[in-house]
Amino acid sequence: MIKMKKIEKIYGTGTAKVEALRGIDLDIKKNEFFGLIGPSGSGKSTLMNIIGCLDVPTSGEYYFEEKDIKSFNHNQLAEIRNEKIGFVFQNFNLLPYATTFENVEIPMIFKGARAKERKARTMELLDAVGLAGRAHHKPSELSGGEMQRVAIARALANNPSLILADEPTGNLDTKSGDEILAIFENLWKQGHTLVVITHNPNISKRAQKVVKLKDGSIENNNR
Amino acid sequence: MKAYYIFRMFYRELKIQRKRITLTIFALAWGTFSIVVLLAFGEGLNRQMMKATHGLGEGIVFIYSGQTSKPYKGLGKGRRIFLREEDIDLLRNRIPRIELISPENDRSSNTMIYGRKTITERVIGVFPSFGEMRKYYPERGSRFINSLDLKNKKRVIFLGNDLKDKLFGPEEAVGKSIMVNSIPFLVIGVMKDKLQNSMYNGPDSQKAAIPFTTYQAIYGDKYLDRLIYKPSDVTQSESVKKEVYRILAEKYKFDPDDTQALNVWDMVEEEELMTKIFFGIEIFMSIIGSLTLIVAGVGVANIMYVSAKRRTKEIGIKMAIGAKKKHVLLQFISEALMIAFIGGAGGVLGSFLLVELFKFVPLEGFVADLLAHPVISVDIMILTALILGIIGFLAGIFPARKAASQNPVEALRYE
Ligand SMILES: Nc1ncnc2c1ncn2[C@@H]1O[C@H](COP(=O)(O)OP(=O)(O)OP(=O)(O)O)[C@@H](O)[C@H]1O
Ligand SMILES: [Mg+2]
Numbered sequence: 001m002i003k004m005k006k007i008e009k010i011y012g013t014g015t016a017k018v019e020a021l022r023g024i025d026l027d028i029k030k031n032e033f034f035g036l037i038g039p040s041g042s043g044k045s046t047l048m049n050i051i052g053c054l055d056v057p058t059s060g061e062y063y064f065e066e067k068d069i070k071s072f073n074h075n076q077l078a079e080i081r082n083e084k085i086g087f088v089f090q091n092f093n094l095l096p097y098a099t100t101f102e103n104v105e106i107p108m109i110f111k112g113a114r115a116k117e118r119k120a121r122t123m124e125l126l127d128a129v130g131l132a133g134r135a136h137h138k139p140s141e142l143s144g145g146e147m148q149r150v151a152i153a154r155a156l157a158n159n160p161s162l163i164l165a166d167e168p169t170g171n172l173d174t175k176s177g178d179e180i181l182a183i184f185e186n187l188w189k190q191g192h193t194l195v196v197i198t199h200n201p202n203i204s205k206r207a208q209k210v211v212k213l214k215d216g217s218i219e220n221n222n223r
Numbered sequence: 224m225k226a227y228y229i230f231r232m233f234y235r236e237l238k239i240q241r242k243r244i245t246l247t248i249f250a251l252a253w254g255t256f257s258i259v260v261l262l263a264f265g266e267g268l269n270r271q272m273m274k275a276t277h278g279l280g281e282g283i284v285f286i287y288s289g290q291t292s293k294p295y296k297g298l299g300k301g302r303r304i305f306l307r308e309e310d311i312d313l314l315r316n317r318i319p320r321i322e323l324i325s326p327e328n329d330r331s332s333n334t335m336i337y338g339r340k341t342i343t344e345r346v347i348g349v350f351p352s353f354g355e356m357r358k359y360y361p362e363r364g365s366r367f368i369n370s371l372d373l374k375n376k377k378r379v380i381f382l383g384n385d386l387k388d389k390l391f392g393p394e395e396a397v398g399k400s401i402m403v404n405s406i407p408f409l410v411i412g413v414m415k416d417k418l419q420n421s422m423y424n425g426p427d428s429q430k431a432a433i434p435f436t437t438y439q440a441i442y443g444d445k446y447l448d449r450l451i452y453k454p455s456d457v458t459q460s461e462s463v464k465k466e467v468y469r470i471l472a473e474k475y476k477f478d479p480d481d482t483q484a485l486n487v488w489d490m491v492e493e494e495e496l497m498t499k500i501f502f503g504i505e506i507f508m509s510i511i512g513s514l515t516l517i518v519a520g521v522g523v524a525n526i527m528y529v530s531a532k533r534r535t536k537e538i539g540i541k542m543a544i545g546a547k548k549k550h551v552l553l554q555f556i557s558e559a560l561m562i563a564f565i566g567g568a569g570g571v572l573g574s575f576l577l578v579e580l581f582k583f584v585p586l587e588g589f590v591a592d593l594l595a596h597p598v599i600s601v602d603i604m605i606l607t608a609l610i611l612g613i614i615g616f617l618a619g620i621f622p623a624r625k626a627a628s629q630n631p632v633e634a635l636r637y638e
Contacts, residue, residue: 049632054542054543055630078547079545081542081544081545082545082546087543089635093540093543095540097231097235098231107545110541110544110546110547
């Protein structure tokens with residue numbers, strides 16, 4: 001599903017130059033639960049953004065579902081993010097003015113789905129994450145765990161094959177974190193591919209494969 | 224994107240940037256108001272001026288005596304050329320493109336007596352066709368001179384409305400007999416009030432018309448004071464005028480290129496000139512109004528820039544979940560257009576109100592007649608809508624493009 005060769009990412013130039021990624025080779029199979037760990041500043045988020053087609057590498061090759069990412073234009077990348085990838089962020093990144101329902105619905109609006117379909121799918125997803133009763137609440141009225149569940153429902157809106165999570169439990173207490181973990185495991189069982197950045201040992205324990213980054217390079221490739 | 228979300232986000236922006244948006248909407252409303260009102264009064268003035276000019280007649284040409292300025296076939300220059308009664312038939316027979324033609328002779332200081340009232344006014348002798356050409360339209364229940372009056376040299380008289388008021392006051396005049404220089408005349412008609420700003424020998428409302436034959440029987444003028452005709456097709460006015468001049472030049476033996484031999488007053492030319500002047504005035508006013516709107520447009524653009532900057536994170540989130548450039552563009556452009564629309568609608572509403580209210584302001588007199596008739600025409604509305612649309616679009620497109628071309632990762636990091 002994901003194949004990376006010698007991926008490098010360099011921020012800035014001259015003295016301000018930061019080599020965030022220094023030659024990453026990565027192979028993530030379909031329906032894998034993939035953990036990404038490493039100290040702060042090691043390049044985890046940078047790698048995640050590249051996997052998620054939010055950013056492009058400075059050099060190297062990246063194939064998403066066998067297709068070279070370089071061959072896609074702006075709009076095509078947006079389509080991939082919209083339909084094939086679901087993002088879950090540490091700080092949730094919900095739209096503050098929109099309700100739970102609307103936050104989940106928006107990716108389907110970008111896709112151009114019909115209102116009836118959107119409504120049914122949104123309710124189905126909210127049901128799945130146990131928030132059907134909170135459909136008309138604003139993010140500010142939800143707890144952290146609830147917000148993250150909304151974010152997961154949103155990530156699943158267009159039924160993507162790949163789910164990317166950047167420290168999804170980083171801002172949550174243990175109980176909420178465990179709930180999120182349970183949802184992730186469930187998704188994995190349903191056939192989704194998961195890439196999760198985490199400091200949470202509970203999560204990395206469950207992952208099939210864990211890669212540790214250090215100073216922009218993969219340190220060991222255990223399990 | 225769904226219109227509902229666009230409205231929701233606009234509403235939120237409205238709350239956050241309330242002061243700035245309110246001020247800009249006000250500026251837009253003021254700009255629209257001034258442009259619409261200026262043009263409405265301009266258009267009203269234009270129409271009233273045209274109507275007033277038309278009070279003398281539309282598409283008509285006057286010819287009166289002149290003096291040659293060039294020697295011709297052995298005749299010296301400085302010769303006076305006078306028109307004669309028979310020229311009417313000559314022109315009518317030679318130029319079928321002339322639809323109406325009439326002589327007009329006049330005398331001032333005619334004593335008119337009705338009952339115990341005596342006034343001194345001008346009397347003109349004309350053909351029935353004069354009435355239509357010169358808009359001597361009769362009031363209800365009265366009529367202008369007809370061909371029978373002319374043929375039988377009847378002593379009938381048609382009164383200008385002001386003259387009638389002077390002589391009769393509120394009393395009915397039609398059917399009454401008045402004395403004009405001690406000769407009894409039957410009043411057959413009174414002129415309908417009209418707006419008139421082009422005139423000779425005073426306004427028509429202060430003159431009295433009698434059949435040309437009757438006039439000649441009394442005064443026996445040798446020459447015509449003037450001749451008035453109207454071509455059947457206004458677009459051929461120029462060539463008809465040339466032909467008239469050529470025929471008269473041939474008859475009176477003067478150089479057809481000698482423009483001084485006869486004096487010609489062409490209302491068509493006059494109207495064309497007026498149209499041009501008013502077009503100029505309208506352009507000038509449009510420019511002033513548009514400048515106001517452009518300044519307001521800068522305000523809209525400023526709001527959109529601030530709003531785009533503040534919404535950086537939100538745009539980043541949307542990009543991460545699959546928003547394309549067009550989605551971001553659409554959002555900003557629609558918001559700018561909404562602001563432009565609200566401001567524009569306010570301005571248009573205000574100007575409509577003013578124009579409507581103006582109808583209730585009691586204004587009298589010639590100047591008020593000209594100035595106090597504002598008209599909001601479809602052209603003005605289309606022009607304003609167009610300018611506002613362009614302003615909204617331009618004010619939205621630049622900030623929107625900036626917002627839409629951000630790097631999603633950078634946008635997401637923005638706090
Ligand atoms: N936009 C940027 N400009 C310059 N340097 C950047 C930028 N983004 C990241 N970096 C640098 O790249 C390196 C990797 O950053 P990254 O965010 O990927 O680390 P991380 O592993 O996600 O850290 P954390 O666990 O704290 O989230 C860091 O040194 C960071 O300072
Ligand atoms: Mg990070």
